[in-house]
Amino acid sequence: MAATTKTENYKFNHSMLRVKDPKESVKFYKHLGMSLLQTLSFPEAKFDLYFLGYDSPGAVSHGKNIWDREGLIELTHNYGTESDPNYKINNGNVEPHRGFGHTCISVDNIQAACQRIEDAGYKFQKKLSDGKMRHIAFALDPDGYWVEIIGQKPVEETEEIKTTEVGTYRMNHTMLRVKDAEKSLKFYQEVMGMKLFRTHKAEQAGFNLYFLGYPGQKGVPGEGEGTSDREGLLELTWNYGTEKDEGFTYHDGNSEPQGFGHICVSVDNIEAACARFEELKVNWKKRLTDGRMKNVAFVLDPDGYWVEIVQNEAFSGKANF
Structure with missing residues (x-):
């Protein structure tokens, strides 16, 4: 057989x-x-x-x-x-070599987790207090790769707690920028067998985020269910209009600079x-x-x-x- x-x-x-x-x-x-x-x-x-x-x-x-x-x-x-x-x-976030964006960990207490990383002497691309988005941060690894930090609970629930337990962390997702969302979604779903877990549309900012993964024993998240407790997700970032530009390409990370x-x-x-x-x-x-x-x-x-x-x-x- x-x-x-x-x-x-x-x-x-x-x-x-x-x-x-x-x-x-x-x-x-x-x-x-x-x-x-x-x-x-x-x-x-x-x-x-x-x-x-x-x-x-x-x-x-x-x-x-x-x-x-x-x-x-x-x-x-x-x-x-x-x-x-x-x-x-090449960390994937500097023109003209953008492509790969970041990895992401989810943590029990985002404020305490970020403080712990900062106390160890590591730098940030974006601290919690930077910009409008106060619920995510980006730490920098020794090579300058971005590591997104997200909370498993809303920031309002953890701001008074000063401790964090690394045993609860998850390697949540990897982000890749894609030129044509329709083609990439078709590939990862129909060829690779992933399921679309959720979509985030940031229409005013001109981009969509698509989170895909293998359902495993937990299955596909229901409507309103979060994905911060998951591991092994793929986040595709599509900036509106790139699919219409014939000459537009993303850097694959394997051609120079690597x-x-x-x-x-x-x-x-x-x-x-x-x-x-x-x-x-x-x-x-x-x-x-x-x-x-x-x-x-x-x-x-x-x-x-x-x-x-x-x-x-x-x-x-x-x-x-």
Whole structure:
């Protein structure tokens, strides 16, 4: 019988970011409450991978293998960048190289969480008190990537509480800017099997936000239900009118200057999943059979962002690496 694949088994596993100095970056994400779950070294290719995620007893994916999780951060370190004074990351938010926007954590007490980050000496792109939006902040990691901070409760309920428990945090979402919302929504829903959880329309500001994810055991949120308690969501940001500009493109993070690398979806059967993608006529960056690594594939989304496809070990029963 031919192998089959079901998109309801898929997980938005991780988002990959290139980093200059892994010691500093791992230290930062650990300060946000994440655990270093696994390190993969490829000395022959001169790079290391660091997988971080929330793993406290109350975490959504506590105790699972790394490919059976959602909401991980994969840090990629290419040997030598830490000692190169000219090496600088593209954080995805500076023209003309915009594309990837940010990762986002949700916290129990946004005021106390932001104060804790500031007390540790880390900088902010936007503090809670900056601008009109007093319910979100953006911290900066050591390479200048933006990390959005959102509260799991309304700010009014937590402003008098001075403590925060990192064991309650979630790696909530990853944001990508997209040129054509209709094409991107079609791709992530019909090809990748995600569901649209909610839409935020900021018509006066000229943009929409779309939050997608895999329903898993919790299912698709009902009307009025929040998504701050979730992990592994994808936020697509569409600025009105970009789809009408033929020459408009976003930076995919993999052409120079590099920064963000890819998002990754783990699947129940990688051969069957890739056969399905082939039938759907996806654009490939790397098929399973290409190159030396026969256990990963990369699909291109409508904006050219890379989507890594990897086997969920919970289904295969054997290690990927």
